[in-house]
Amino acid sequence: MMAYLGLMATAFVAATLLPAQSEALLAYLVVQAEHPVVLLVVFATIGNVAGSVVNWALGRGIERFRNRRWFPVSEAGLNQASRWYGKYGRWSLLASWVPIIGDPITVVAGVLREPLASFLIFVTIAKFARYCVIAALASNAF
Secondary structure, three states: OHHHHHHHHHHHHHOOOOOOOHHHHHHHHHHHOOOOHHHHHHHHHHHHHHHHHHHHHHHHOHHHHOOOOOOOOOHHHHHHHHHHHHHHHHHHHHHOOOOOOHHHHHHHHHHOOOOHHHHHHHHHHHHHHHHHHHHHHHHHHO
């Protein structure tokens, strides 16, 4: 159970304020073959989506936190994500797994008042698909 909780915590942190490598941990656990891959993917997805919800919530109250040193998104990243979100709307949340722009997109979704239900659907699809690909690659790597 500790492996699942550790993976979920790492995935959560990876989607929020601190840098973390949930992909590397997932790949390692898959290669170890001590846990069902499906459960590893599910726990990683839950953690990462939960972290994205934190970003969404920060976006909802961004004016209070935008200039704080600990805020997870730079002004440039936020502007780029805003343009992306403006162009593609909620469909841009399918790119929430992409490094550099993914986390800002989840913040912008909160700023632009994306409903939590649709946010969860799109982000969960994106994060789950990414972890499935990583798990598949890791299971065939060795």
